[in-house]
Amino acid sequence: MIRKYLKSNAVGLLLAGSTALSAQAFDLSAMTEAEEVEFGEAVRAYLLENPEVIMEAVAILQEREAQQEVARDVDLVAGNLDALHNDGFSWQGGNPDGDITIVEFLDYRCGYCKRAHPEVASLLAEDGNIRLIVKEYPILGEESVLASRFAIAVKQLHGDDAYKLAQDALMAMRGNVNEASLTRIAGEFGHDMAAIATQMNSEDVSDVIRDTRLLGQRMQISGTPSFVIGDHLLRGFLPQAGMQEIIADQRDNG
Structure with missing residues (x-):
């Protein structure tokens, strides 16, 4: 080049x-x-x-590669839009009729996911025209999988409101994810941990994790948090102000 x-x-x-x-x-x-x-x-x-010509050429090459990556991501979003928005099992919050949909791939053991959690909550509180869809994407080991199985099982047994409370508790957790810590969370919300444990090991829960992993692989998502904001794929943590800029751009070009 x-x-x-x-x-x-x-x-x-x-x-x-x-x-x-x-x-x-x-x-x-x-x-x-x-x-x-x-x-x-x-x-x-x-x-x-x-010698400045070399830096100029490198800058042009980097800009072209960035543009190509954005175009590839737009195609990935378009090609997987139904699975992103309508899988039938992912929790949805915010405004179900919002003009912007944010899809978040998260892992409860991910430090940046924990940082993003209040930022996303604040974004939804300030902007009442956003729909949020959460994808359970445990990729950081067995504790991640255990936490996601717990959250999914709670949703399947007790519904969306119970799931949101469990999700908030898991994001706030700073210790290890194990039977004792999950039993404590279940008890805080009056749930029967024995029933949750049985559901955690069910095929219904396994199917959710499997299908979401396959979606993440198709989307070439290798880390968390990752967000799909409109047709924009964001790999990594971004503060609320940065997400607001992307949302404004999506609305201007929508």
Whole structure:
């Protein structure tokens, strides 16, 4: 890429300083070995005199790669939109008729997910026109899987409001996720932990985790938190102000 970029800048220098090269010789595939050597020496001299050209070329390359990545992400969102918005099992909050939908992939053992949790809550409280969909995406080990199984089981047994309370408690937890800590959370909300434990090991819960993992793989999501905001795929934590900027841009271009 850099050589192609430099080629046009070196043309004037080569034509001015060389009688051996013709305009046709700038077809690299048509150059003789001697012409290739002369061209290389001319480019090297040009770069030594103008080193800022390298940084300019790198910046252009990085910008093009970023644009290509955004375009790929838009295609990923469009190709998986039904699974993102209508899987039939993911918890939904905020305004169900909101003009912007945020889909959050989270892991309860993820420190950045814990940081994002109050930011998302504040965003929903301030903007009443957002729908939030939560995807249980445990990727950080067995404790992550245990926490997600607990949350999903609570939702399946006790409904959406109970799930939200369990989710908040799991996000606030700072210790290990184990039978004792989950039993404590269940007791705080008056749930029977034995029934929850049975549901945690059910195929219904396993199906939710499996299907969400397959969706995450199709979306090329390898870390948490990850967000889909409109058609924008955000991999990683972003403070509330940053999310508000993306939402404003989505609304302006919607």
